Amino acid sequence: MPLFSPLFSLYLHVPFCVSKCSYCAFYSEPLGETPFLSNPPVSSRPFIMDSFISNPSITKWLLALSREAGYIDEIWEGRPRLRTLYIGGGTPTVLSLSQWERLLGILEGAFDFSVIEEVTVEANPCSLTEGHLRLWRDSFVTRVSVGVQSLQDDELSWLGRRHGSRMALQALEKTLSCGFDVSADLIFGLPFQTLRTWHDSLRGVAGSGVGHISAYQLTLEPGTPLARSSPSLPEGYSFYRFAQWYLPRRGLEQYEIASFSRPGKECRHNAAYWRQDPVLALGPGAWGYLSGFRYRNAPTLEEYAAWAATRPPVAEAERLGAPEGEFSQSHSRPRGVEAAILALRTKWGIDTTSFARRFGEELTEEVLGVLKKIPPRLVEFFEGGVRLTSSGMRVGNAIWVELLELADR
């Protein structure tokens, strides 16, 4: 594998929300006039986005974005070819149609979409409109990830979501009927959630016909209102195990720790992360990964805009977590260990041959050595590779910690 692949994935971060959800730690600026309510009224129809059309923050963001896009050409000497694009947030659907047109225009101007495989947009049921769907269908968007989170109204309101279950299901239906690949996000491990309500949410979403489900466990992220109220959360074992049992029966196989899909509907963009493929970042708070070095753009709109006005934000990006020297060292042990850990998140596991080519026979043997000492019900060796079993996926952290010790040797 060459040091720089000619194909990139791109992550674009839309840092705006109507209001922050209580559990979310992603960067976004709330646009709503009302502060966060623990029990917001469940709206029966999507928010009208008109009030945000002339929002000065969004205008500023779009301007900065177009400046960053302008540097792309300089840096890469031409328009980089994209394999996947993911537009996340924040809440991309708080942008109005005209703002969306501007955004898509910026992207088309800066990148080459000729070999694009997948373009995902995140959608929030309360701001997703038919206008959005039409506009996306007429552009290069192929996939919509809907933030359903739950199909229980009380759970949704506890999470600070501004939509109810009906609205979430409607959003799925509308999106599916427009012909998109649709993914739904669901959250488990809420304090008062029961296996029964979890089943109801899984059943409703699987039954809507989506091809992909991401099932997350609720975690307390530092700095969120939820973490400050420090509720006691369940361990989550039974919810997770139930999802692992139930979703495959509905045709959605687990292909990664948190991801389930119908055949061929796996998220290619996320797979790029798990394969350590090159990912470019665009927008404030967006992160990228280039040849062993992970970076993040300026985390606030203010800083980002200031940078973009004078120089490419990527030049100032914060380098995250990459040990010294990793940038130039293709056989770096820490990078290899991370590659192994990420690969073991997925059902494809570690491909021994390609792993050995990238990181050397020695590390490959060591990784396999560690995995051979793990009880056999947790790991599965197959011709040419090794992966975690369903039980293994449930205790992934403990297995990865064993691997992480190799990075220190």
Added chain:
Amino acid sequence: MKQKNIRNFCIVAHIDHGKSTLADRLLERTHTVESRDMKQQVLDSLSLERERGITIKLVPVRMNYRARDGLDYVLNLIDTPGHVDFGYEVSRSLAACEGALLVVDATQGVEAQTVANAYQAIEQGLEILPIVNKIDLPSSLPENAKKEIADVVGLDASNAVLASAKDGTGIDEILERVVSDVPPPEGNPDAPLEALIFDSVYDNYRGVICYVRVMNGTLRPGQHILFMATNGRYPVDEVGVFRPGFTPVDCLGPGEVGYISASVKSLAEARVGDTVTDAAKPVDRPLPGYRKVKSVVFCGFYPVERDDYPQLRDALEKLCLNDAAITYEPETSVALGFGFRCGFLGLLHMDVAQERLKREFDVDLVATAPNVVYEITAQNGAVIEAHRPSDFPEIGEIEEIREPFIKLSVFLPSEYVGKVMQLVQEKRGIYRSMDYLTPDRVRLVYEMPLAEFIVDFHDKLKSQTRGYASLDYEFIGLRPSELVRVDVLVNGEAADAFSFICHKDAAYHRGHAAVTRLKELIPSQLFEVPIQASIGKRVIVRVNVKALRKDVLAKCYGGDITRKRKLLEKQKEGKKRMKQIGKVSIPQEAFLAFLQIDGEGK
């Protein structure tokens, strides 16, 4: 001072019966200390002692007293430690006296230590003056107390002094009775020097200061003296008396109580009970009763911060300059790192040492649960002193195990007899006798392994009897016991740190408690972990730590990867801090729990 005008006496009493207050009153009445200078209880000079109301270190004092007969007397009061841990020191102090005041609380009557102390005084041939104290209290029953002195101790109490150290009642009478009843010391000033060291202290500037009672001969500055037990020879720098501070005098003659300073560098060279004689003209044999004190209770001291090991070592060295009865040697522990195994005269002694290290030397330490030393005869005839379970030979190689025993006397209200008997029997106590002192007070005598006593016996006794029981004990030597070493196996691997010694009948129960506790403390691993307790090769109890069932948090995309990695790194560090036994990671808390750490803020 003429010998016939000297009176040497001490005060013995059960704890809290008012010994120190009485001593203070005597000093005040004889103007040895003016009442305005009087700290509460002058004689308990360590702040720790004042706080606890107990005397640990002896501080003698010399009082001048003009008696009603018009003559001037010197009264030497030698205070004694009021705790059984210091039984040997008590016996040496008693040996320095001719008389003893036996103080009994008029509200409590005779207690366990009253009897033990009175008997020791009788054994030393002392004249005993019974004092019934605290008669000012409304609940006092002086006649009952006198009756108990007669019935229980067996002393004539008809002429006991009724006193209140608190308000001063009876103090004059006590002083008169000391003069009239306590015999003057005997001894020949021209005979070879013979002086008993009844205590010695370490002074940072002058080195060791020996507290002595001259039996025969005369002590003078410049004289060359010989310590008979250690064979050390030193020229005397200074001799003096206690008024109550150190006051130099020209000489100390027979019957006198005072101190010698002779540039002795360590307490080990001037041991309590040793005889000081003239190096040029020594006596043939030392005074009777000397023995080298032997530690009976042991525990580990470890610094809270591992880097503070040198400070702990220095502090222990200095503490031992002040207290020769402490022994220590370096040891290491899986859970605590480098520290010291320390030996003490008893539990209180251990407590006091720990407390002094904290207060006087500012050392933060953790102490492990106390234990005793076992003596083992192996089949090949070798005798092994076992300080810890790992010192025990394999079970097949053991001929006999002996453990230290005590004779325990408990005085208690009769309503608690059933409960206390049950408690003592649970602790492997062997019944010896039961006497009704009065219709509602009982004395129980048992023999019991010291190991059982030091764990938590005193606390349990207090809670079972709501504090109404008092106890006293004495060591009665080593006895064969059916003891076993119980080993703990984690995933089939022996874990030394968790082994323990117990009676074979308790092995299952204690083994069960141990593995159950470990089950709670060892986190789930990727595989099921059996924890077993065994005696030799025989497994007596087994529990399992279930395999880990969930340890993953779902999502991980681009921006999460760095964070995720940090979390995993943290988890890895946590795992690193654990100790690996075979394939199993065991957290430090598990080891600490087994040492029954008695740490900060106990």
